[in-house]
Amino acid sequence: MQPIIIEDSISIAANSVNDNVIVSNASLRRYLRAPFAAQGKLLAVGSAAGLRISLDYGSKNVVGESDLRVGTDLQEPLDVLSDAWYPNEGDQLVLRCANSTGGALDLRYRIMLTAWDGDLPPDCRVMQRGPISVAAAAVDVQLLDGLRYERAPVDSMMEIFMTASASGLKRQCFVDTESIAPPSAIPPLNRIPQDPFDKNVEGIEVPADKQIELSVSNPTGGAVFVSWKQKLQELVRA
Amino acid sequence: MKSLEEVELDLKAVTSRLTLIDEIIKASKLGRDMRMVFRCNHSGLHLPSDYIKEWGTLYGIGLGPDPVSEVLDTDYNVDPPAITPAIRSIEQIMHPVGNVRVQVDMDLVSADDLNLAILVKDDPYMIERARIVRGKQLINPKGRLRVMQAAWERRA
Numbered sequence: 001m002q003p004i005i006i007e008d009s010i011s012i013a014a015n016s017v018n019d020n021v022i023v024s025n026a027s028l029r030r031y032l033r034a035p036f037a038a039q040g041k042l043l044a045v046g047s048a049a050g051l052r053i054s055l056d057y058g059s060k061n062v063v064g065e066s067d068l069r070v071g072t073d074l075q076e077p078l079d080v081l082s083d084a085w086y087p088n089e090g091d092q093l094v095l096r097c098a099n100s101t102g103g104a105l106d107l108r109y110r111i112m113l114t115a116w117d118g119d120l121p122p123d124c125r126v127m128q129r130g131p132i133s134v135a136a137a138a139v140d141v142q143l144l145d146g147l148r149y150e151r152a153p154v155d156s157m158m159e160i161f162m163t164a165s166a167s168g169l170k171r172q173c174f175v176d177t178e179s180i181a182p183p184s185a186i187p188p189l190n191r192i193p194q195d196p197f198d199k200n201v202e203g204i205e206v207p208a209d210k211q212i213e214l215s216v217s218n219p220t221g222g223a224v225f226v227s228w229k230q231k232l233q234e235l236v237r238a
Numbered sequence: 239m240k241s242l243e244e245v246e247l248d249l250k251a252v253t254s255r256l257t258l259i260d261e262i263i264k265a266s267k268l269g270r271d272m273r274m275v276f277r278c279n280h281s282g283l284h285l286p287s288d289y290i291k292e293w294g295t296l297y298g299i300g301l302g303p304d305p306v307s308e309v310l311d312t313d314y315n316v317d318p319p320a321i322t323p324a325i326r327s328i329e330q331i332m333h334p335v336g337n338v339r340v341q342v343d344m345d346l347v348s349a350d351d352l353n354l355a356i357l358v359k360d361d362p363y364m365i366e367r368a369r370i371v372r373g374k375q376l377i378n379p380k381g382r383l384r385v386m387q388a389a390w391e392r393r394a
Contacts, residue, residue: 011334013319014368024320047313047336049300050364070301070337072313103368106316106334131300165294190294191302225299 001115004038006031007074009108012051012099020094021107031111034087037120038113041083042095045071045108049131050101053109056094057087060238064127064148065098067227069192074110078194084124084233086116122234125149125156130192130227131165134218140226143214149230152206154238160201160214161193161229162186168220174213175206183217186226193229206232240287245274249344251291258346271349276342278307283355285309285342296359306339309355310367314380321390328390332372333381335364 008025012018022028034040034057042055046068055063062085069079077083087093099105127149134140144150152158162171164186173181181201189198206212218224240248246259258274265272275284285307289297293305301308312333319331361367375381 009316011316011319013325013330014332014364016319016324016330018319047334048310048364049358072336100363101368102363102365103310103371104319104330104332104334106313106336165299188294189303190298191300222295224295227300 001036003112003114004031004035005110005112007110009106011104011106012097014099014102014104017096017098019096021097021109022093022095032092034089034091034093034113036089036113037116038087039083039116040085040087041112041114042081042085043074043076043079043110044081045069045074045079047072047106048101048103051097051099051105051107053095053097053107055082055085056096057085058091060123061148062123062125064125066126066128067130067192068107068128072106072108074108080195081128082124082126086120086123087113088120120237122237125153125232125234126229128192128227128229130163131225132227133223133225134169134216135223136218136221139215139217141213141215143216143226143228144212144230149212149232151209151211152232154208155235156206156232157235158201158204158206158212159199159231159233161195161198162200163189163191163193163198163227165190165225166220166222168218169224169226170217170219171200172215173201173204175204176210180204186216192227195229195231245287248287248291249274251288252344258344261346272346273349273352275345275347275352275354277345278309278338278340278342278355280307280311280338280340281309281355282353283309284345284347284353285355285357289342297357299358301337301339305342306337307342308337308358310335310364310371311338312371312375312378312381314378318382318386321386321393328387329372331386331390332368332383333375335368335371
């Protein structure tokens with residue numbers, strides 16, 4: 001069976017939320033529900049900083065509220081937010097987008113659905129944020145504070161990608177009380193992390209409902225921005 | 239206003255040719271106040287002299303490792319968002335804007351000709367910049383904003 005590719009560029013009004021950008025384009029309405037069991041892939045960029053998207057299928061979230069790379073063209077694989085989510089036939093796709101700025105911004109996205117035979121595998125849940133300012137000589141003790149995937153919903157394997165706008169930042173990662181990554185430097189690449197190049201932490205087992213702590217310290221004399229991406233690969237399909 | 243020493247430091251961040259400083263001194267002896275700036279090659283707007291030196295710390299956050307212009311421009315190929323019940327003000331509606339991301343060049347301009355761009359650090363939520371760009375969209379013949387403005391007024 002041939003894959004289905006939905007691609008669109010849509011403007012999001014200033015200080016507004018579009019609850020499902022797919023239905024905003026009448027010609028894409030018929031793809032609102034997955035036409036077959038599939039492997040999904042989502043790519044997205046924003047025309048300037050300030051857009052935040054999330055993706056659900058059925059009643060399940062697979063991309064938490066995530067910031068996007070600033071750009072006008074979709075580059076694969078750099079702009080892939082998630083390529084391992086598996087909707088069943090008939091599951092509704094909901095791509096939500098919020099614009100927190102005072103100007104209208106352009107969201108460009110592509111969703112690819114490739115037919116999947118047999119049992120659907122576990123999903124990968126993703127969240128991406130940045131740039132987040134860390135003040136001079138300060139510590140942000142929990143970048144994931146209050147966010148959707150601060151705790152893994154099911155047993156998962158975790159990967160963390162991080163970049164900073166300038167040198168000097170150090171990050172630490174804990175799962176529950178266990179130290180996973182001691183204070184280590186974050187590469188000063190001044191961009192949203194790119195998968196797989198900016199992977200810092202990988203192969204971490206995260207039991208269901210255990211807290212994930214990602215902290216950043218800035219020992220420098222100026223504010224530095226950090227961006228991060230978290231991938232939680234479910235070990236069992238939830 | 240930056241001192242000559244500060245401008246020299248900004249200049250040293252991008253080149254070892256410091257003849258620009260000599261020109262600033264020469265002009266000041268003639269009573270002309272000259273400033274070193276970077277010029278956005280798309281809009282012609284000026285960017286501060288430390289734009290490249292402070293790239294990634296004060297300017298261009300998240301725009302990648304290579305300095306480019308962070309000035310906003312309009313994408314007239316994409317229609318403005320639809321007027322839905324969620325829209326509270328017509329000011330929310332405009333063609334989408336984005337960073338132009340073009341080359342910036344060093345330049346020497348007189349203080350009278352200085353036309354500094356409003357940068358993200360001074361307008362993080364794009365309030366001021368969106369107002370300016372929206373004004374330009376309203377008079378641009380390629381834009382659809384006037385039609386939508388009229389539709390909004392009829393609706394009101």
